[in-house]
Amino acid sequence: MGLPMGRNLARAGLRVTAWNRTRDKALPLEADGAAVAHSPAEAVEGADVVVTMLSDGDAVHEAVTAAAPGLRAGQVWAQMSTVGVAAVDRLSALASQHGLTFVDAPVQGTRQPAEQGTLVILASGPPPARETLEPVFEALGQRTLWVGDAAGAGTRLKMATVSYGISLTAVVAEALALAHGLGLDPDLVRQVITGGPMDSAYFQAKAAAILSGDFTPSFTVRNAEKDTRLIREAGQGVGVRMDVVAAAGERLRRAEAGGHGDEDMAATYFASFDEA
Numbered sequence: 001m002g003l004p005m006g007r008n009l010a011r012a013g014l015r016v017t018a019w020n021r022t023r024d025k026a027l028p029l030e031a032d033g034a035a036v037a038h039s040p041a042e043a044v045e046g047a048d049v050v051v052t053m054l055s056d057g058d059a060v061h062e063a064v065t066a067a068a069p070g071l072r073a074g075q076v077w078a079q080m081s082t083v084g085v086a087a088v089d090r091l092s093a094l095a096s097q098h099g100l101t102f103v104d105a106p107v108q109g110t111r112q113p114a115e116q117g118t119l120v121i122l123a124s125g126p127p128p129a130r131e132t133l134e135p136v137f138e139a140l141g142q143r144t145l146w147v148g149d150a151a152g153a154g155t156r157l158k159m160a161t162v163s164y165g166i167s168l169t170a171v172v173a174e175a176l177a178l179a180h181g182l183g184l185d186p187d188l189v190r191q192v193i194t195g196g197p198m199d200s201a202y203f204q205a206k207a208a209a210i211l212s213g214d215f216t217p218s219f220t221v222r223n224a225e226k227d228t229r230l231i232r233e234a235g236q237g238v239g240v241r242m243d244v245v246a247a248a249g250e251r252l253r254r255a256e257a258g259g260h261g262d263e264d265m266a267a268t269y270f271a272s273f274d275e276a
Contacts, residue, residue: 001107001179002053003028004115005080005140010034012139019043021054021062041070049136050077050100056226057087064094064231073099076129078136080121082183084163085237087171088155101129104151110218118142121171122151122161159234164184165202166231169247170268174207187211195220205268215263219242224265225252 002020006029010016016034019042020026026036036041044050044067054060064071075099079091088104095102103125106107113119119141123133137144147153176186192205193199201208210214226251235242252272255261 001112001114005051005053005119006034008139010119012133012135014139017045018045018257019058022248028069033192038066039070040067043067043070044075045070047075049132050075052077052079052081054240055223056089057083060091061094062085063090064098064136068098068188070102071098072122074101075210076101076103076132078103078109078123078133081164082106082158082227082230082258083155083232085152085155086160088152093150099232101126102151103129103133104154105133105137105144105265106154108161109141112218113142114140119215120145121179122147122154122157124148125153136256158236159231162227163231165219165243166228166265167244167248168202168249168253169224169265170244172203173210174272176207176210177269181272196210209264209266210269215260215267217264219261219265220262221252221255221265221267223250223262224268225256228252 003025006016006018010032016035018026018029018034019037019040023036023038030036040063052060052063054063054227060079060083079088079102083091091105092102103123105121105123107119107121109119117140119183121137121141121144123137123144123146130146147157153164165177175189179186179189190211193203228245231245232242232249248268251268251271252265255268258270260267
């Protein structure tokens with residue numbers, strides 16, 4: 001996600017200095033005019049806006065802590081990773097320690113929308129930061145939804161929306177797997193649903209991946225499984241049972257154990273079979 005986002009920022013004419021834990025993965029950004037830093041501190045030095053897009057809350061906290069020598073009070077930190085409710089509070093506290101203006105802004109969308117600059121940004125944070133972030137968010141997304149002035153509302157909304165996406169993927173995969181197990185061509189399920197009230201672009205995309213056997217990752221099994229744990233924790237914190245996403249998480253863990261962790265989460269299909 002970070003690579004295409006960095007590319008879109010650079011192509012929009014913004015000055016970009018990027019850092020990645022594996023530096024070679026960031027080097028392609030140089031072709032778009034971005035600089036590639038050797039350390040987090042070098043990446044943030046002199047920046048008006050700091051953007052983080054990493055795998056989880058611990059990785060974000062570690063990177064920003066390492067960036068401390070290059071930070072200055074007043075910088076706007078747009079935290080765009082999916083980190084969960086507990087972690088966003090910890091990161092907000094870290095921002096306060098360094099005098100940063102913290103904006104919680106996870107994104108709805110996967111690799112392809114990141115490449116196309118069509119992410120939906122779920123932002124929450126103090127209103128004065130919005131003008132500063134406007135050109136950044138315009139380069140990254142098709143729409144920014146400001147859901148509150150207090151940091152954390154964006155992450156709470158992301159928990160709800162990503163729950164829908166992961167659970168729906170499991171439902172599609174399970175329906176196609178059942179058809180296969182019953183001796184039918186799974187494509188018949190797609191034919192029945194296409195054009196009817198249950199149809200959607202999302203159903204078509206995930207069904208096509210399963211039917212073609214093309215599990216090129218848009219959002220991996222491993223990352224989706226991580227998110228199911230964050231979603232369940234969020235639900236437990238407010239007394240909401242997340243039965244469907246819990247079942248989806250179990251499927252994803254079986255798929256990962258079967259060697260599908262780096263494939264698209266549509267590979268939860270394989271969790272329907274004992275040989276997964």
